[in-house]
Amino acid sequence: MSTRAQEAPDPQRELEARTARLRVADVVGNLMEFWGFKRGMGRVWALCYTSPKALSAADIGAELQMSAGAVSMTLAELTKWGVVRRSWVPGDRRDFYEAETSVWKLVSRVVRERELTLVREAKESFVAADRALQLAAQGGTPEEKKRRAFERDRIGQLRSIAETGESLLSALVAGEAISAAPLAVLGAATALYEDVTRRRRR
Amino acid sequence: MSTRAQEAPDPQRELEARTARLRVADVVGNLMEFWGFKRGMGRVWALCYTSPKALSAADIGAELQMSAGAVSMTLAELTKWGVVRRSWVPGDRRDFYEAETSVWKLVSRVVRERELTLVREAKESFVAADRALQLAAQGGTPEEKKRRAFERDRIGQLRSIAETGESLLSALVAGEAISAAPLAVLGAATALYEDVTRRRRR
């Protein structure tokens, strides 16, 4: 037995550790993909997040097997979302990147710019449809009027769902606390369900 | 001026009403797509939902410009998910379909389940990575140990987020905790955020 066994790096274990970190990057990539981002964004972010020192683009490409171009584009996107930031190392021409650790920052931006936009668009189209049907219902036979009334009612349901969703998401985004976007959004979905159920029962 | 102007269907307004309904189908399609379903599923469901009478596959195809094959597959999928159901019209060979009105319940459940799977996978890989890093950290220089410690800490952060998320999602999926839901979820999410923040600061 060597005198200081615990200081000899074990190649086998080194490899396992590296593999495990890459696996972490991958599952984070899967989650990010689930939320509508590119897989690569999650992978790169996770690699940065688990790295003690800021990484260069070349480091990232080497570790994650991505081309320079892909790394550049991914970092640009992550930076735009504010979840990764550049850091300069004096005397080094390369750019380095480190992960933003505040998950909420990411979440609130995501919610604001993605879900909220979608929901708003939806609401607007429901409102517009309601108006159009209202106008169309002014003419026609009684039967047609009845049909229009049904359509308006259903679209009104959708509209109220969208409005509830919109205010919930707004509230979420406005608040300074809360992490874990997915869960928060699920909360919103649940609320929507409640709302619809209640309205249907009345 | 005609004697009963309000009963004459206005072609212009008819067209606008139809366009508006199609637009509604489209935005619902977008939302569904965002939640991980196919776009067409949302469009077909929305068309059925806003229709006073059950629609035949041919109706749907004509309205949404989909091929018979696409309509058939989409309806099969919607039926499988239980958000659309067949209805028979006596003396008519065709199948008719109408929208299940409690879609949001189903959709949100499905989304939660999917996410739960992902989160579980993530958690497992975090745990595995933590173990691997722990083993690797047994050897190496003090500097390497420090690096491993950082990595473990960060992965521990991810792990705690995943664990909280997992239990929250489990509760939501399993329970009819749905009724208590929105605020409870927000509360839990907030607690989660607090927890992560506290851990980071120590």
Add this chain to the structure above:
DNA sequence: CTGATGTTTCAATTATCTCTGAAACATCAA
């Protein structure tokens, strides 16, 4: 049974994303 009508299936096409690789660009040192 046969033909008419409607539905389902699936291989092939088409559309949509992502990534690559190379060129253009930028910056700095010598």
Add this chain to the structure above:
DNA sequence: TTGATGTTTCAGAGATAATTGAAACATCAG
């Protein structure tokens, strides 16, 4: 200025996913 180094851009390749169209299948009436 020139060359070395690093970054960005983007047309095209490659991978995935959605859609079509036609054939197979199912059902019913005559």
